[in-house]
Amino acid sequence: MKKLSLLTSALIVAASFSFSVPAMAQVNITDADRARIEERKNRKTQLPGERVGRGVTKAFELYSEEKIDEALQVLQEIRGGNDFDNAFLARFIGSLYATKDTKQAIKYLEQAVKSDLLSFADHSASLKLVADLQSMENMHKDAIRNYEAWMKFTGEQDPDVYLRIANAYYQLGDYKNVLTPIDNAIRYAKEPNKQYYMLKMGALYESKNYPKTVETVETMVQLFPEERQYWVYLGNFYTLVEDYQKSLSALQIAYNNGYLQSESELKTLGQMYANNNIPHKAAAIYEKYMKSGKIKKDRTMLNAIASNFQAARDFAKAAEYYGELAKMTNEADAYRRQGMAYLAIQKYNDAIKAFDASLAIDSRDAGKIHMSLMEAYFYQGKYREANAALQAAKRDPATERQTRSWQSYINEKARVKNISL
Template identity: 60%
Template sequence: MIKLKKLTSALVVCVALSVTATSVMAAVQPNMAKVEERKARKTQIVGERVGKTLVKAFDLYNEEKLDEALAVLLDAKSSNEFDTATLNRFLGNLYATKDEKQAIKYLTMAVKPDLLTFADQASSMKLLADMLLQDKQYQKAVKAYEDWIMFTGEQNSEVYMRIANAYYLMNQHDKVLAPADDAIRFATKQIEGPYQLKMAALYELKRYKDLIAVVETMVQLFPENKQFWVYLGNFYTLTEEYGKSLSTLQLAYSQGYLEKDSEIRMLAQMYANNSIPYKAASIMEKHIKSGLVKKDKANLTFVASNYLGAREFLKAAEYYGEVAKLTNEADAYRRQGSAYLSIQRYNDAIVAFDKALSMNVDKQSNVYMSLVDAYFYQKKYKEAYAALMNAKKDPAMARQVRSWESYIKDKAKQKGVSL
């Protein structure tokens, strides 16, 4: 299963969107009459002394003398509330480039009296919210963004996206969904960010059916995003819809969207889960040979066991041999011998079984019984009997040994073979 924690870094980046108006009910409902009153109120102008201070500070800022510009503004004083709010706004804007906490301090003082022009008040409130989010004061950021919506009357997709993002970062996953939906409905074009947030939140909430519905929509809206196909294929397994998982991954594979080792292994596993072992083995084999999938014990064993399940015994033997060469493990030789035995490649089976025994394979009596088969069907009764006697040392094999012992003796006697 893909780890959704990997998404976090991508999800915290807010998507910049254009503003659109709509009559759809949203999470925040501003009083538009009051918004119009604010827009219509009389515009004030700063006094001459403060105006000169602002021009001087602005010139210094343009000369990239930020500290000097801040010093000029910090030295300025005024008894006029509007002038003071304007000075604080400029201080907040400048501090936003270097010191979040100072920016928050001065922007808060700037917007509190609500004396700035409508445009300046709105931009300051928005910047304050951004600074709070950047400073990880997520709950305050949510409130600040909602205040901005109430003040401006704008149903802004970007702002709702940031509200949803703040809730996600606070692990309040149930609160992510409504603002994410608002970010979707107020966007001027379909965008991925809100859907990704919904996906991550629903995953954390373990609402898997809702999660799948969202990702199905994502695949339809953004079919070129290869990762969404992988997510959908993964998420179907959460509701045990393995057929749908396989269909999704097959389609993604046919379009060249599965490009990673993990993705190919996931597709192969879905073939196996859907009882299509030949495809499971062959697709893994193909990408091991291409170098995309790592040639290691787990992957080679997967190929071998699925070829075995598909009754492709020669291929299974080949890959158990690959496992044996890679790991030098006795059990791999035992499995290889069993695969050869299934297709009557008795000499090859004997070589593999002998190798397993030489390495002290577990349950040696089982291997000796397999050797009995391999020798007997070659009419090598003496060797078959010797292998049987070794198996007889295990009391658990007593019943099988009894059934074979008299049979081998009879056959050997018929052929004139001395045991």
């Protein structure tokens, strides 16, 4: 794959993009929390009673044999001698249920952490597991509560947990609250992570904060320049802030590196050329990929090619594609436009055929078409035919006034050439 020329690209007008992530609000860890965390880490390990220990050992053996139901039955028949035993059992039962019944797993794991008696490692793992299960069950508010409890319990600024909190807010449709945790995920990550930036981009887009969406994707294409879809996103998002020049620059980079693959992507590139007043390139892109089959040949595309060639003053090409459009649709206006393109390059006979075809289909614009026919005949020196077309145009109120100046002009030319009208 070709290397992207980021430094020379017209896109990197913003060569000064900054990757620094501002300090964001995060789960608040107080000095008292830190002291408690250290105390819990250093607390003497507590062991379950003998009856619980034997039951857990037996259940674990059954679990190892993939006899989960039997393992659960053993555990649920045990009665712990104290609160720690019950928390210990609840954690083990919840962990087993996590493989088969999420709701039961959540119930037992929340019982396990409620007493705050488990070892530091077990309590920590239980909080994270119950939050993950709640997230799977679309219990996103509960999941956020337990992820935040895990962070407060452990004192860790874990980027993956911040991501999960952000994703829970996203699933709730609370897009503005996605931003703080996802920025913290980005801040604490050891290296840039595509998933974090994608979620941030999505939240900003859904919040209709298009300028910040663009800023985020500008960062993404610099961090991950060979990720083709990001260049497509950038080109599209620039249009949301009506920066069509940068949109075209981004899409040109994508195109030059072979990143534009779908029909819609290639059409967008063509549209950006048109929006930036480069109609010949717009038409050429459309034409190339319509011929290759990547862009569907239909009424809209033929019209786009023809009108862009016309805007580029390539009237021969415009006439060709208006002709194709006319054959496909049998629309009077397509023939009329083809006639106008031929008229512009002085192909008067071809213009006359196109105008006649237009009139044969629909006479609603008859006055305008007769005026165009008059010009085609006039510039061929066919003053009698020009006059006949002019008389037809006079009968249309829309063009009657227009004909007055031409009448004397045609009369004079015919007189000089000794042609009887």
